[in-house]
Amino acid sequence: MPVEHVYLDEDVPFQLADLLGANGVVVHLPREIDTVSAADPIHLQRCARERWVLITQNRRDFRRLHWLWMTFHQWQILPQPHGGILTLHEQEPALPIEWAPAIHELLESRQQFDGLMFMWRKSSGRWESQPVAFM
């Protein structure tokens, strides 16, 4: 069964939640689970615990967290990988009407996103996988 639960970081417009929800995705928002203004690692930790895919426009910080989390996982400091991270590759912030179809298509295409990070490149309409480690 494809992934059904996602979590929108605070930098992602609510309209994206509406569009994903209309396609059967269960969308969790910080204001609904008391994580408003939480630090980035807290958002990712909550998603990992719940097995939700995190969607953010904060590419730089979550890419670092992705590398850090997966390194700690490989060292067996963290018992499980994070639940997956989706973000953008390019400079412009995403309009929900542009990004939602791509997210939905990616969610439909995979059974799980554990430990994976994908960046969407608007110019090509493609998702690119981020390596697990920096080096």
Added chain:
Amino acid sequence: MPVWVLVSYARRRKLTPQQISELWNGHITEQEVIAALEYFQDHREAVEDKLAAEE
């Protein structure tokens, strides 16, 4: 709500405060977007680094 993302929609997507507010279904008001843009004008150094990183 991070200021940088509101500024980014205004600068990169050329959206008006009203259009940005609509992206959040009005939960962020037009006045709050305007306030964020004014904060950016007055404290550019506090936001520029984040903008540059995501741009």
